[in-house]
Amino acid sequence: MAEHRPCTARNETPLQRADRNFVELLQELRVTQTGVQILFAFLLSLAFTSRFGDLDTVQRVTYVVTLLLAVLAAALFTAPAALHRSLFQQGAKPRIVQVSSRLATTGLSVLVFAFSGSVLLVVDVTTGRSGGIIAGVATFLVCVGLWGVLPRLVRRAGLRGEADGFGERAGEEPEGGGVEIPAPMRRTVGQPSGLRGAQAHPETSTRHR
Numbered sequence: 001m002a003e004h005r006p007c008t009a010r011n012e013t014p015l016q017r018a019d020r021n022f023v024e025l026l027q028e029l030r031v032t033q034t035g036v037q038i039l040f041a042f043l044l045s046l047a048f049t050s051r052f053g054d055l056d057t058v059q060r061v062t063y064v065v066t067l068l069l070a071v072l073a074a075a076l077f078t079a080p081a082a083l084h085r086s087l088f089q090q091g092a093k094p095r096i097v098q099v100s101s102r103l104a105t106t107g108l109s110v111l112v113f114a115f116s117g118s119v120l121l122v123v124d125v126t127t128g129r130s131g132g133i134i135a136g137v138a139t140f141l142v143c144v145g146l147w148g149v150l151p152r153l154v155r156r157a158g159l160r161g162e163a164d165g166f167g168e169r170a171g172e173e174p175e176g177g178g179v180e181i182p183a184p185m186r187r188t189v190g191q192p193s194g195l196r197g198a199q200a201h202p203e204t205s206t207r208h209r
Contacts, residue, residue: 018093025080025100033077036111039118040070059124066117073114076107108147116140
């Protein structure tokens with residue numbers, strides 16, 4: 001019964017949270033799979049072009065390695081769907097989400113090298129070996145910066161903002177500019193003088209009685 005109790009800020013049960021996380025993961029995989037499909041199709045068609053026979057040994061090795069990396073990335077990105085289909089209706093959705101997230105992260109890491117290798121190969125063939133190496137390294141750094149470093153910076157900035165907000169709330173002064181008002185006077189502070197006088201007259205008349 002504990003699994004069906006709301007346990008998150010969204011008032012979700014663990015199963016509802018797992019369903020939402022899996023849907024979000026599939027949306028992310030659709031974006032990455034598009035890039036993998038384009039890259040994979042390009043690499044497959046490259047072997048059947050007339051200029052492919054002019055490649056030297058280094059270029060051929062780069063091509064084969066890049067092609068295998070693209071295949072591996074595609075397999076990692078499609079593995080969550082196969083995993084979900086194999087464990088469908090077996091109560092393993094939270095575990096499926098955890099494993100699928102790791103598969104997607106590994107696929108992104110492999111895709112970085114596949115992109116870098118493809119850029120290295122194309123620029124090497126068109127401009128030369130030195131230009132290909134520079135373009136491949138630049139592609140690698142851009143992917144690592146956008147996919148790895150940027151999320152960590154955003155997360156660190158969010159944690160810092162939460163800490164600053166907590167510090168501001170903790171350092172707020174009490175009402176009255178930091179002056180603590182005694183309890184007997186709190187009822188009269190902030191009230192018009194007429195009301196305070198109206199409250200004082202009944203007390204005076206009571207004393208005279």
